[in-house]
Amino acid sequence: MTSMIFAGNTDQDTVVSAMLPKQVAALCVRINPVIWESFIALRFDILDCQDNQQKRVLLHGDGDIAAAVQLLSTEVNRLTTQNNQLATEVNRLTTQNNQLTTDVNRLTTQNNQLTNEVNELATVVFSGAVYVRWGRTTCPTTGTDLLYTGYAAGNYFNQEGAADYVCLTSEPIWGVYDDAAQPLSAKMFGTEYQFGQQSYVNGGARFFGKTLLDHDAPCAVCHTSRQATVMIPGRNQCYPGWTKEYSGYLVSGLSGISGHKSPTNYACLDADAEYEIGDHFSNDGKLMFLVEGMCGSFPCPPYVDHRELTCVVCSK
Structure with a gap:
């Protein structure tokens, strides 16, 4: 159509x-x-x-x-x-997503637990620093804790052997022992202040405010929440940004004198050094003497020949 x-x-x-x-x-x-x-x-x-x-x-x-x-x-x-x-x-x-969600939740919980453990270890185990306050039985009031008090000790001054001053605890715990004297052994002795033998009037009272001659030196081990500590010889003030823990005078064993065979390290003795009442006996042992700066290869100025060296312990 x-x-x-x-x-x-x-x-x-x-x-x-x-x-x-x-x-x-x-x-x-x-x-x-x-x-x-x-x-x-x-x-x-x-x-x-x-x-x-x-x-x-x-x-x-x-x-x-x-x-x-x-x-x-x-x-x-x-x-x-x-x-x-x-x-x-x-x-x-x-179903697969639910399983993955369960796995994620489990791993998240595990990760949170590990994070908490890491944070706890970071703040409790690895936080802060420890130092020895020589000549005192207490720690400074700068946010520090007292770990223990004890006695400054070391090798006998006229014997060859170990060099360091150690802070021997006042609360010993024994292991296996034999109380018989051994003919051959390393030995530990208490430490005496010997400033009177350096011709200082009144056993070093002008430096420490009291006579310390032949008194035994105590010590305290202190923990600070700050991360680092340093002993600075030659000054009694910390550099900016650091906290002063304590200051005093540099001490060590005697140099250049026959009969003083034991080597020593240097320690910072608190300017307000203490001693125990009734310990004024010349038992010798490890000895502490004030340290003088000697010009020569030692730059003078800024240092001064035969001047006693100060020290300070700082934290940050």
Whole structure:
């Protein structure tokens, strides 16, 4: 059948009917709008006129509909199967995610425990520094704790052997021992102040405010919360930014005198040195003498020949 042109409506509400000139058998109908107002808008029905009655007509037969239904059923089944597969995969991934979440929580808890242990070790075990306060039984009031008090001790002054002053605890705990004297052994003796033998008036009272000659030297081991300590010989004040723990005078064993064979290190003796009441006996042992600076390779100034050297212990 050739193309035909039918008149449409001129508004959006009026229904317009058009009759085909004769009966037509067709699978489809093509409608091409020719004229429109503003934009194309079209709704239509095809009616069958029999016995003066109008009935809507399906353009496809039963076979076409059955085939379309079968195609749609197949697609629905495919999509249902795909959906079920996706649901199974979602369940698998959800289970895997839950397991990973459990693992993350476990590792987070373990990490928190390790972090707490590290922080505890950093603040308790590795925090602060320890130093010996020679000549005193207490620690300074600079945020320090007393670890223990004891006795300055070392090798006998006229014997070769160990050099260092040590702070021997006042509360010994014994292991296996033999109280018999051994013919060959290293020995430890208490330490005496010997400032009177250096021709100082009143056994060094001008330096320490009291006579210390032949008295025994105590000591205290102190812990400070600050990270580092240093003993600075040659001055009795700390450098800026450091905290003064205590100051005093540099002491050691005697130099250049025959009979004083024991080497010693240098120690900083507190300017307010103490001693025990009733210990004023010349038992010798390890000895402490004031240290003088000697010009030569030693720069003077700033130092002065034969002047007693001060010292200070600082922390930061």
